[in-house]
Amino acid sequence: MATLITNAQVWQQTQLVKTNLLIEQGKIKAIDPQLTAATTRADQVIDAANHFVSPGLVDVHVHLREPGQTAKETIATGTAAAAHGGFTTVGAMPNVDPVPDTPERVAAMVAANRTKAKVHVAQYASITTGRAGDQLIDFAAVKQAGAFAVSNDGSGVQTANTMYQAMVGAAKAGLPLAAHVEDDSLYQGGVMNAGPVAEQLGLPGINNVSEAAQVARDVMLAEASGVHYHVCHVSTAESVRVVRDAKRAGINVTCEVSPHHLLLTDEDITMDNPMLKMNPPLRSPRDRAALIAGLLDGTIDFIATDHAPHTDAEKAGSMRTAAFGITGIETAFATMYTALVKTRLISLGQLINLMSTKPAELFGLTAAGHLAVGEAADLAIIDLDHQYQIQAADMLSKGHNSPFIGWSVYGDVLMTLVDGQVAYRKDQAK
Template identity: 60%
Template sequence: MNYLLKNGQLLIADSLQPRDILIQAGQITAIGTDLTADNATTIDLAQHFVSPGLVDLHVHLRDPGQTYKETIETGSMAAAHGGFTFIGAMPNLTPVPDNAEQMATMVQRNRTEGAVRIGQYATLTQQRAAGKLVDFAALKAAGAFAFSNDGSGVQDTDTMYLAMQAAQAVDMPLAAHVEDDSLRHGGVMNAGPKATQLDLPGISNEVETAQLARDLVLAQATGVHYHVCHVSTAASVQMIRLAKLAGINVSCEVTPHHLLLSDRDITADDGNYKMNPPLRSEHDRQALIAGLLDGTIDCIATDHAPHSMAEKQQSMRQAPFGIVGSETAFSLLYTNFVKTRIFTLNQLVNWLSTRPAQLFQLPNSGQLKVGQPADLAVFDLEQRTTITAASLISKGKNTPFIGANVYGATVATFVAGQLVYQRGGTK
């Protein structure tokens, strides 16, 4: 179906300006004012903001293996609800996509069952466990979009070194969950006064930074595109800043929850505040914001991690790590950072769309231009809404942001010219 989107607001030269968009055969064929078209369905955007479709490099779809938490269908529809048109699906699945056959199966399932574009990560090691590396070339040929053992840090230095060499040989990004298990000591939240007050075991900053330091040395030696997942500490930001100055091919992401919350926001033993890495100190949070603003941190990724209500209603000692984020990322960040003039709207769109698409070489994403696939999102920047569990399409409702009042709700999402989400009902 062809669409003529009338009365939208596009970011042009850092300001919102009225424009119409014509979508034909899945592509943007015209952007202008007072456009007309035959054989196109007209949609009045009522002055809402039109963005390039958002790009999330880090989600967990749980399918196959834990479909009571999420499925490809529900997770991708949640992404569409949040304005995302591309998501990178992590490989902590059962069975694990660690061979060409399983990768081909996942690529096909993602294509047929997903509402948005889905890039499937392959693992670094077989079964995402210590030991033998996967066949990087075969997995790339089968459709892998990048490589990661996310959910677990690679504990053996030689394994990581060899994995980086293999990823570099096939010119693919390696996305790392940096976590030294020997320093964990059963921690469930950030080590510090709040953990002591709540009588909960803490996770020190060194759990992240010790392994990051090792990996940066290996990345320099191998030349691999080394991407750091969910950076959470001030020390990590500084190490990455220095690594970039030294010419190391490193990029990194930060999550909305690490930008918005610190451990001082945890007032009780509540499983919805348990994530990995944990919410850090206010000093760390401010360093993450500064790292985004100075270009050290490249992009924002949600680490969307759905769990069942029963699992997250437990104590932080027993509850699994992770919160959902696909559906709330844009509105929370727009409300708390753009409306407060800490970020510009242009910066936010860059971090949530343009920059991640550039980093992972996604030619069909992150742009709103004539001749490009019509991957775009429409947001209502004026009307205030409340995040509720009932409003979430994801099977997971596990987020501390339930009840938050926000601006920037998604009005519509198009992928390859198809209307995949529309406020008030899905298409």
């Protein structure tokens, strides 16, 4: 079956260019403004109506919650939400039940992703058995079973020797190691960023050093082991400084930042509000400025959402007792486009690099991140021009735990194609 997309605006070098795209057998066959339905004998024509056609977005940090936590999310609902957000490839974190810590469990997850997902899903395995303690998994075996990387996301690896041996094993297997950086001995049961706002609200704080101290430890271990060490959801100025210095020293370290840490600070928490509870927490304006600077100078490699859906009950009540985490995959492009591109802080091309090309490249997802002849027809058609309001009723995720509900933004995803097939279409979403 051949599909022709007409009146598309694609990013070429430094600007949007109007063209048409021909899709055959799930791949982009041609990109040419002269293509027509008659000359291509297309079976269907999709009129992009002069909207932006983007390479499918890539998010390597998503919680799909299946198996074991399906009241929060499922593979089907989480990947439907991803398609709604313009994402065609996601990385599924391993904090599910049972944890994918054996080749058999990883293989089962890969098979479930393949049959249930609406987008491509790359599967993480854990670093340690049960994502806890010091017993390492068989890195070579989980890679053979289909894992693309390893992570204990949600938990920091507490013992330096465990992390070092994990890095040695991951490096030998050729697996990136993505770290949730948090020293439990410094964490002290906090629920928001430590500082004046936490003191005013009477809430226990999480200090910056609980994150940065593990980053500093880990980059030295990464240098010794040769692993590709990736820092998840960087949130502090100190962490940015450590990563910047490590890169200058030639250490193979990369890092990501989440949209909420670029958009919000602890000063936005004016009351005990569980919708603003996440881990790592919203930090100070100083930290936010350092994150933006790190994004602009290349210290921070790309943007990842840390999409973390919860039930309404889990996010109710006080920050002291509510679950950590917010959803993000349905709002990420729009909030980032509005905050970064509309303000001319970065270009549209730079945003696509940060949300598609770079994460795919750094995590070896070779079939993702490109809009080019011969590549998979994974793409999104996005209206960049008309402002709209983020609404919970429009979300396809089971979780509505987002602080961005009610925000007015630009960058509305109208359609998402995966391997040339429609995975999301706004006029047929619900």
